[in-house]
Amino acid sequence: MRRKIVAGNWKMNGNRQFAKKLVEDLSSVAGELKDSVEIVIAPPFILMADAVQNKTSDLKLASQNVSNFDNGAFTGETSADMLAEFGCQYSIIGHSERRALFGDLDGVVANKVAKSLEKGISPILCVGETLEERDAEKTLDVIRGQLDIALKDLNEQQLKQVVVAYEPVWAIGTGKTATPEQAQSVHAFIRNEVAVKSQLIANAMPIIYGGSVKARNAKELFAMADIDGGLIGGASLKFEEFSEICKAIG
Ligand code: PEP
Numbered sequence: 001m002r003r004k005i006v007a008g009n010w011k012m013n014g015n016r017q018f019a020k021k022l023v024e025d026l027s028s029v030a031g032e033l034k035d036s037v038e039i040v041i042a043p044p045f046i047l048m049a050d051a052v053q054n055k056t057s058d059l060k061l062a063s064q065n066v067s068n069f070d071n072g073a074f075t076g077e078t079s080a081d082m083l084a085e086f087g088c089q090y091s092i093i094g095h096s097e098r099r100a101l102f103g104d105l106d107g108v109v110a111n112k113v114a115k116s117l118e119k120g121i122s123p124i125l126c127v128g129e130t131l132e133e134r135d136a137e138k139t140l141d142v143i144r145g146q147l148d149i150a151l152k153d154l155n156e157q158q159l160k161q162v163v164v165a166y167e168p169v170w171a172i173g174t175g176k177t178a179t180p181e182q183a184q185s186v187h188a189f190i191r192n193e194v195a196v197k198s199q200l201i202a203n204a205m206p207i208i209y210g211g212s213v214k215a216r217n218a219k220e221l222f223a224m225a226d227i228d229g230g231l232i233g234g235a236s237l238k239f240e241e242f243s244e245i246c247k248a249i250g
Contacts, residue, residue: 003206004222005163005229006246007040007062007124008236009092010047019043019050022239023059029243030058036250037229040090041236045078048086062090062124065098068111080119091116092231094126094150096169106149113150113162122161124231125150126210127190131170139168140189147193156198163206164190165231171211173233180220180227183209187226215244222249 014022023041030039042062043051051061067077083091093116094109104112113123127146129139143166151159166186168178178186187207195202209221210231221227229249235241 002204002228004037004249005040005206005208006037006242006249007042007090007092007165007208007229007231008242009042009062009064009095009210009231009233010044010237011064011097011233012044013237014043014047016047016050019047020054022237023051023055025239026242027054027056027059029246030060031056033246033249034058037246039246042090042092048088052086060090061086061088062092063088063121064092064095065104066091066093066112066116066121068108068115070115080115080121083116084119084121088121090124090163091121092126092165093123094146096126096128096167096172100169106146109146110150110153114153117154117158117161120161122163124163124165124208126165126167126231128167128169128172128211134168134170139186143186143190144193147190151194151197156201159194159197159201160204163208164194165208165210166190167210167231173212175212177212177214177217177221178209180224183221184224184226187224191226213245215241215248218245218248 040060040062042064063083067079093112098104116123129142133142191202206228208229209227213230
């Protein structure tokens with residue numbers, strides 16, 4: 001059976017007290033559910049130390065971004081090396097907010113994937129189409145293009161470490177979720193694209209869905225054959241809601 005992952009992307013929210021409490025509470029849920037799902041949190045960089053100090057090893061840590069440079073005169077950046085030192089196991093790369101607002105275009109995304117893999121951090125590679133692209137029936141072309149550029153230089157050892165998150169841009173933070181069938185068809189497409197490189201790796205790769213996942217719709221999304229969990233934004237800031245989403249797996 002494939003590894004299931006539910007990751008909470010806190011974005012630019014929270015403070016030290018919030019982080020301590022949520023991380024303590026989620027650590028016990030992560031312990032209870034560890035045989036069925038890996039629970040991951042992605043706090044803002046500045047709250048990572050609080051997260052690390054207050055979580056157990058059952059709760060995994062992700063960054064929301066990583067630098068495409070190693071070290072040096074890059075003001076405001078955080079390197080994969082620094083993240084690895086904090087025990088970061090995952091890095092969200094190519095989130096649509098980063099692509100749209102901070103110039104993380106496909107080439108930059110590919111560099112960030114490579115940098116995180118160099119330090120043993122699994123990229124959670126986000127791909128997804130805008131509403132205009134969906135309406136123009138370009139969804140699969142867009143996804144193929146994003147995957148091709150991000151994954152093209154990876155060898156099999158590296159590809160094995162990758163998690164893909166399908167996040168239709170029109171579903172992020174909007175309350176509009178893709179239907180389970182819409183999401184499933186893109187997830188199956190992503191798996192087939194990876195299978196062109198390696199069927200074995202494609203079969204084992206967690207492909208998670210993101211876009212207005214809530215406790216009320218998680219179960220039907222996670223029931224689909226190629227949906228292996230979720231990348232959760234707004235709902236990951238509420239302990240009860242996020243725990244319910246995690247419990248909706250399996
Ligand atoms: C996200 O930011 O990755 C996300 C899926 O956000 P939301 O769950 O709020 O739509």
